[in-house]
Amino acid sequence: MLRYKCTIAYDGSGFSGYQIQPKGRTVQGELEAALKRIHKDEDIHVTGSGRTDAGVHAVGQVIHFDSPYNIPIDRWPIVLNSALPDDISVQHIEEVTSDFHARYSVIQKEYRYKVYTGKIRDPFSRNYAYHFPYEINEDQMRQASQYLIGTHDFTSFCSAKTEVIDRVRTINEISFIRSNHELEVRFVGNGFLYNMVRILMGTLLEVGIGKRNPEEVPIILEKKNRVNAGKTAPSQGLYLWKVYYE
Amino acid sequence: MLRYKCTIAYDGSGFSGYQIQPKGRTVQGELEAALKRIHKDEDIHVTGSGRTDAGVHAVGQVIHFDSPYNIPIDRWPIVLNSALPDDISVQHIEEVTSDFHARYSVIQKEYRYKVYTGKIRDPFSRNYAYHFPYEINEDQMRQASQYLIGTHDFTSFCSAKTEVIDRVRTINEISFIRSNHELEVRFVGNGFLYNMVRILMGTLLEVGIGKRNPEEVPIILEKKNRVNAGKTAPSQGLYLWKVYYE
Incomplete structure (x- = not known):
């Protein structure tokens, strides 16, 4: 498994917040849905640096996820963005060591x-x-x-x-x-x-x-x-x- | 009747365009609905400088309308904005002579x-x-x-x-x-x-x-x-x- 650190921007207007929840559209929910599609229906968990509330925006939110895929690093944003809705955008992605944690390493x-x-x-x-x-x-x-x-x-x-x-x-x-x-x-x-x-x-x-x-x-x-x-x-x-x- | 020249801004994202039509939310439709409420259910026709298409924005669209109301001129934007949805905003309003026409005088x-x-x-x-x-x-x-x-x-x-x-x-x-x-x-x-x-x-x-x-x-x-x-x-x-x- 490879760990990826990913900087994302989102327009918070259309989200019930960052964190996944049973009802309402969330940033984490959209990210995990996109990753699932990319990974042929495999569940990929996303960890964010922290939550943001409904309506709150992000220019540089950071998340990490683990993937068995070794996609060339400059292809990753393109692959992810084409699977994401247009109010979320992956700005930058890099491979990190497994001790990197989007929340605990802040x-x-x-x-x-x-x-x-x-x-x-x-x-x-x-x-x-x-x-x-x-x-x-x-x-x-x-x-x-x-x-x-x-x-x-x-x-x-x-x-x-x-x-x-x-x-x-x-x-x-x-x-x-x-x-x-x-x-x-x-x-x-x-x-x-x-x-x-x-x-x-x-x-x-x-x-x-x-x-x-x-x-x-x-x-x-x-x-x-x-x-x-x-x-x-x-x-x-x-x-x-x-x-x-x- | 008094004629008012009115400069308006709108975010075109939520509109099917400027011009009123049977279906879909329009800028003209919202303006006329707001004026109707202000004028105790009387129909007030709004004339724009021209149409804008669905999704097109305006920073300085100009419209005119005639009203029997002699509201103090600096109160007009407040009265209108409180009756309008938040993606349209009246920026400026002035009284003009009856030969002013938002479209023909451009x-x-x-x-x-x-x-x-x-x-x-x-x-x-x-x-x-x-x-x-x-x-x-x-x-x-x-x-x-x-x-x-x-x-x-x-x-x-x-x-x-x-x-x-x-x-x-x-x-x-x-x-x-x-x-x-x-x-x-x-x-x-x-x-x-x-x-x-x-x-x-x-x-x-x-x-x-x-x-x-x-x-x-x-x-x-x-x-x-x-x-x-x-x-x-x-x-x-x-x-x-x-x-x-x-």
Whole structure:
């Protein structure tokens, strides 16, 4: 068996999320169905770097799978893409050793969150950014984001439904990219809890419109209670941008 | 009655085209349904600058309608957008005199055609650009486009189903905007025949990949027969960008 590491992009609009489930169209489901067809009806399990929710996009999700096939490496993306629906695309594929694991070998992840700030809604970004037509003070958001950098217990910034016990994570970077009516926020860290980027983003936006002070952020962290943070920003603005391995 | 000139944007992916028809969701149909709701069940007819086909987008389509309502002008977009589905958006609205006509008063139109040239397909542009993963010689395309500028009989560059008798049109500008994996071609002229931009684009792309010489273009024009031009480029790359009035 050969192990393949595979970088994929998908438009999350048409999926009930990454992870396979009994009902609804999923990214993992489509990947496994495509691999099954390629492998003459043999089941091939796909392991992702992590899940993404319904509506969340990926530019650089990483998965691995094992295959008995030794297809030339530059043929693999073509073979896979011709078997996949057009809202998923294999961007890159490489052979890796069997100790590579798409989830356990992750050292860092990058998410981006896109906000469309135009006053009037834009039909082209409705599934690809969060329409937030308010005056935003980016400086205040930057200040607030500084309190999030570093190693913290992010219990206040994850869904109350989070089952993981250890909620300590390290955020290495939060940066802001502005162009015209689009604000893109980059989050880089060693791991993100359930809904964490969306709650961080929702809270930063509340700072941006003056509903909260940047100085509230360390207090929210300290409370270790989801109710203290801001709203969960909607899924369509979120992109799993890159997964970093050793 | 007051006449309103209204600039609208729409994502063409979910429409069977602009013009109302017995079956299928149309832009005109949605606009008239929204106006009817706003006008307490009164029928309000909408006149567009022209039709766009299924899958074709608009950034600046212009329509006019007459209304007995004297809603403050800055309230109109809000009222209309709250009644419209989220793949159509009213960008701007102004009151005009009753001699303004969205179709007959047009002096010039601008269309843009987007091509995605990345080798591997991009799920995010599948409905918003034509995936054309070949080496393109832009210089050759520029050369070919020069033969199209000016006043010509464009019979060879419109659908064989075109019913209009007079196929003489003037193209004032064809320009190329390149960024990364995207090539955007701008077409400005006094009018465009049925499928004209898509056939022009398909022909230019055939020049771009060396299937045709730029010098063939004047010969194609002269033949006045659709069969001599290139393929019709697909609808999802086309945008009605701007409509110019006096």
